[in-house]
Amino acid sequence: MKEVSAAIVGGGPAGLQAAITLAEQGVETLLFEEHAVIGEPIQCGEGLSIHAFKDLSIPKNDENFCVRELDTCHLSFPENQTILGDIHAIMLKRDKFDQFLSDKAKDLGVKVLTSAKVEDLQNRTDGVRIRLKDKNSSEYLAKFLILAEGPNAKLARKLNFEPPSPMIKAYEYKLKGEWSEKLEFHFDANKYPFGYCWVFPRDGETNVGIVTTAKDRKQRLDNFLKLKKISGDILKKIGGQIPMNGPVNKLYCGRVLLAGDTAGMVNPIFYGGIRLGMTSGRIAGKSVVNNLKMESERGIFNLKNYEEDLGKHNFMKKINLQAHRFFYTRSNRFLTKLGEVSNYSYINRIEGLQIIKTLGKVLKRPTLLANPIGLYWLYRGFMIARDWGF
Ligand SMILES: Cc1cc2nc3c(=O)[nH]c(=O)nc-3n(C[C@H](O)[C@H](O)[C@H](O)COP(=O)(O)OP(=O)(O)OC[C@H]3O[C@@H](n4cnc5c(N)ncnc54)[C@H](O)[C@@H]3O)c2cc1C
Structure with missing residues (x-):
């Protein structure tokens, strides 16, 4: 031996x-x-966070494995509100x-x-x-x-x-053509429970996928493609499971x-x-x-x-899981209000004076105020996800 x-x-x-x-x-x-x-x-x-390249001494200009750098990220909510995510990533x-x-x-x-x-x-x-x-x-x-x-x-x-x-399952198409200029995450509590659909543009291709606890995820991904009028030949289909509850x-x-x-x-x-x-x-x-x-x-x-x-x-930290549980058990009504508060501002960059302005908007929306501790978890969880999200 x-x-x-x-x-x-x-x-x-x-x-x-x-x-x-x-x-x-x-x-x-x-x-x-x-x-x-x-x-x-x-x-x-x-997609890999830009922070990983610095932390782990990975060259970010190596054309063998780096496809494209993206510094704009949109988190979309049920009624088309868009929150900006301060997420900077490289497509690998x-x-x-x-x-x-x-x-x-x-x-x-x-x-x-x-x-x-x-x-x-x-x-x-x-x-x-x-x-x-x-x-x-x-x-x-x-x-x-x-x-x-x-x-x-x-x-x-x-x-x-x-x-x-538990595990959550993900399913993805690699499509021909570039179907966005930015990283996109689409949340909808009814259509993509406990998850979202993503659009990650590459060079001449786009990865479009879904992660959700719903069993018919392929059907839901196909519906998302129709809704967003994304077509393009399917070059590859992939799927797999992901641990859902952290460490x-x-x-x-x-x-x-x-x-x-x-x-x-x-x-x-x-x-x-x-x-x-x-x-x-x-x-x-x-x-x-x-x-x-x-x-x-x-x-x-x-x-x-x-x-x-x-x-x-x-x-x-446990707060990541608390944020996860709170966020993914909210209704579309809540997500819509959240989208209104942060529309076109950065959810994970609410600091200084911005905190007071955001609180002012929250106070006008009773749906959001029902669980203030949950809102705090969400705020902290998204701050951590900015750095460690992917
Ligand atoms: C569809 C999908 C999309 C995802 N998108 C992203 C994303 O965009 N960004 C991101 O950060 N994360 C993403 N993830 C998650 C990410 O892929 C994983 O978290 C990551 O691969 C984990 O790395 P790992 O080394 O722990 O495990 P793995 O990458 O799974 O590697 C484990 C390795 O162990 C080998 N192995 C298993 N059993 C044995 C054995 N008995 N003997 C020898 N070898 C064995 C396997 O073959 C495999 O190569 C995604 C996951 C899925 C399913």
Whole structure:
């Protein structure tokens, strides 16, 4: 059985960023990805917050994976009110982006094994035993393991972790032609319960999708296209599930740390998870570096620092979930009033004098005033989503 200092399951953004962080600190790292090609198949709207590029030292002008930068975002409400969102993002070629991360990891010395499905894990006192689903049932022993296997969290369940729950499903068309000049999010409590439709323009193409708890999402997306008079050949159809309620409670156990979607690292307002996943991967990597050192020097380890470091970020705060629950259980009547208050102003830039002006408008609308604490959650949640939304 081959022994290794650190192993990662999952070659998505969370696992790859964890691998990069470990290798940067000189840790011998092995990453297992079940698919033959990193980044395929794509299951993503392909928008990534501009903040991620700075935080995680990603070049934002790399034409291999950066398609287009967008600094205008419209949040549309039921009766066509439009709130401006201070959300600045780059549209990615998500497959090429993941491959860029994988190449970076390999250049730093990470061994990336593709077509390597991990079938079983045993979280033991001397390390984590890893068994692959291959003809030899190959086995490895890692001192620490970062589990970034995506939203299904099958291995996490086997290890008795609570999986991210509930899930929300998303469905998207990649269409020929550019059908907008800006990022668009369309909210409607009746048509897209617990979610929205999006329009993300690219270069000669547009990603148009829906995320909702409604089961007939394809039909609802088709209706949205008709309503917005968006046509264009369908180049690709994609779908997938997304953790809906933010981070899970238990993030580590024994020698295993959870990162990315497996740990529920998704912002519950816009349901984006690339940046949160990579951030959690980076923090998990740092925690493993520290614990390897601690164990070799003092014979003990303590993964609690993973949870503590994550806890310093406001995307971990409970208020995100409170904002999510409040926002997505409002009626269209409420959303319409909210749209009126903020029409053509920035919902997530209400600061200073703007707070007083906005409060004045809120006071004139009793529908909004029924739950002032909910309004506060919403305000804070959208502020956090500006930075960590996707
Ligand atoms: C339709 C859709 C649109 C989205 N749009 C956006 C968006 O625009 N912006 C955004 O920020 N987020 C978006 N998201 C969410 C985002 O895609 C995820 O949050 C992100 O991919 C999570 O990264 P990850 O590394 O945790 O998991 P993943 O990207 O899912 O990677 C997990 C990897 O683990 C591998 N794996 C699983 N099990 C095993 C195993 N047993 N052995 C070996 N390998 C295994 C998988 O093959 C996969 O490659 C969207 C999601 C969906 C479904």
